[in-house]
Amino acid sequence: MPHDHSHSDDPHSLLPSDPALRVKALEALLTRKGLVDPAALDEIIDTYENKIGPRNGARVVARAWSDPAFRTALFEDATAVVAELGYYGRQGEHMVAVENTDAQHNMVVCTLCSCYPWPLLGIPPGWYKSDAYRARVVREPRKVLADFGVTLPSETSVRVWDSTAEMRYLVIPQRPSGTDGWDEEALMNLVSRDSMIGTALAGTP
Amino acid sequence: MGGRFGDGPVVPEREDEIFHEDWHARALALTLASGTLGQWNLDVSRHARERLAPMDYSAFSYYEKWMGGLATLLVDTGVVTREELAGRAEPQQSPLAERCLKPENVAAVLAKGGPVDRPSNIAPAFATGDIVRVKPHAENETVSGGHTRLPSYAAGAQGRILRLHGSHVLPDSNAHGGGESPEPLYAVVFEASALWAHAEHPRDEVVLDMWQSYLLPVSDV
Numbered sequence: 001m002p003h004d005h006s007h008s009d010d011p012h013s014l015l016p017s018d019p020a021l022r023v024k025a026l027e028a029l030l031t032r033k034g035l036v037d038p039a040a041l042d043e044i045i046d047t048y049e050n051k052i053g054p055r056n057g058a059r060v061v062a063r064a065w066s067d068p069a070f071r072t073a074l075f076e077d078a079t080a081v082v083a084e085l086g087y088y089g090r091q092g093e094h095m096v097a098v099e100n101t102d103a104q105h106n107m108v109v110c111t112l113c114s115c116y117p118w119p120l121l122g123i124p125p126g127w128y129k130s131d132a133y134r135a136r137v138v139r140e141p142r143k144v145l146a147d148f149g150v151t152l153p154s155e156t157s158v159r160v161w162d163s164t165a166e167m168r169y170l171v172i173p174q175r176p177s178g179t180d181g182w183d184e185e186a187l188m189n190l191v192s193r194d195s196m197i198g199t200a201l202a203g204t205p
Numbered sequence: 206m207g208g209r210f211g212d213g214p215v216v217p218e219r220e221d222e223i224f225h226e227d228w229h230a231r232a233l234a235l236t237l238a239s240g241t242l243g244q245w246n247l248d249v250s251r252h253a254r255e256r257l258a259p260m261d262y263s264a265f266s267y268y269e270k271w272m273g274g275l276a277t278l279l280v281d282t283g284v285v286t287r288e289e290l291a292g293r294a295e296p297q298q299s300p301l302a303e304r305c306l307k308p309e310n311v312a313a314v315l316a317k318g319g320p321v322d323r324p325s326n327i328a329p330a331f332a333t334g335d336i337v338r339v340k341p342h343a344e345n346e347t348v349s350g351g352h353t354r355l356p357s358y359a360a361g362a363q364g365r366i367l368r369l370h371g372s373h374v375l376p377d378s379n380a381h382g383g384g385e386s387p388e389p390l391y392a393v394v395f396e397a398s399a400l401w402a403h404a405e406h407p408r409d410e411v412v413l414d415m416w417q418s419y420l421l422p423v424s425d426v
Contacts, residue, residue: 010273012257012261012273014276014291015272019266019269020228022269023268023272026272026275030285033285033297033298034298034302034305035284035299035302035305036306040238040306040307040310040311042234042308043312044233044237044238045230045231047312047315049230088318090237090314090315092318093319094322096392112207112251114267125218126216126218126222129267130267131209131212132212132213133215134206134207135212136212137215138207139208142409143405144215157410159410161392162207162411162413164355165390165414166247166374167392199217
């Protein structure tokens with residue numbers, strides 16, 4: 001997509017203005033200088049397209065719903081507990097789990113950039129990185145929820161977590177009724193990515 | 206941009222839409238791979254994106270900002286020259302080439318992460334439940350126009366300490382070659398009405414993570 005031509009002499013203005021060509025030119029230059037191996041880029045992309053994503057977080061939520069000892073430990077030290085499941089790494093070095101209840105609904109944002117718990121949820125969706133979400137959710141979380149088709153009761157307060165440091169927040173949605181005795185795999189299917197950011201509720205059976 | 210008006214609706218997306226364009230994926234991977242050359246830290250790279258010219262910042266899409274930031278980092282650190290970027294000079298093999306990220310090391314590098322909690326000789330000044338006030342200017346105290354992680358919408362607001370996260374690297378210092386300068390980091394909770402003239406709901410709250418030097422004590426008189 002074309003944009004107004006840059007008025008600065010920042011280094012990026014030396015590259016093609018079309019963003020796809022700009023990335024291609026940078027990759028070609030860094031490859032020729034021996035600084036980047038295109039096969040490593042393929043591997044990074046494959047990791048976040050196919051290996052690390054919101055199913056990791058859904059497993060944590062389903063286990064918190066069904067295992068009281070796990071749940072207690074998760075709210076005490078989420079980083080250690082999810083690391084034991086193998087969920088640790090870049091953008092997930094310091095984790096905190098926050099619990100939705102009838103009294104309080106939690107939502108997560110990064111108004112300054114796009115901080116997000118990658119090892120548990122993968123790469124953030126476009127809307128999470130959008131100006132509209134970052135600008136609005138701290139000021140009018142209920143109107144943002146309405147954009148997702150969610151209406152909360154007036155007696156439920158909303159707490160929005162703005163990830164301004166390296167702490168990464170995972171919302172534990174409320175367990176839906178009618179799921180007594182369900183196993184972890186079945187519960188996981190009710191846990192969407194958005195429900196772990198706080199812009200959705202868990203699915204219903 | 207927290208609290209800004211006029212941005213329009215948030216548009217939900219399907220969960221299996223990870224990258225909207227191939228070049229988005231490429232931009233992300235290129236940024237991560239370049240970071241492993243070890244020539245800048247996370248705070249320096251965030252600052253490189255933030256200090257794009259305001260007209261570019263508002264015109265650029267998300268991953269264009271990443272590419273803009275990466276070009277700045279590469280030139281600032283001397284990893285590439287402006288002439289190479291512009292295609293006016295034949296690219297030279299870099300002395301950093303031995304650090305090039307190889308595909309077989311990707312999984313280990315991503316899994317390793319980069320924790321930022323550090324021992325600190327600055328003792329926590331606040332305890333859970335203490336009332337605090339955010340300093341009045343959402344600016345870097347040492348470097349004019351420098352990096353900070355204090356959003357302007359919270360400047361001057363009164364809040365309450367929710368929890369102590371431990372001591373973390375201070376971005377305001379680490380982004381400018383001032384060292385890691387770790388200090389206590391807190392989650393601070395603010396009533397919506399402490400931040401906004403027209404809060405949506407009287408019991409809603411916003412929590413921000415704040416370093417100790419962002420906070421002032423409030424005497425409970």
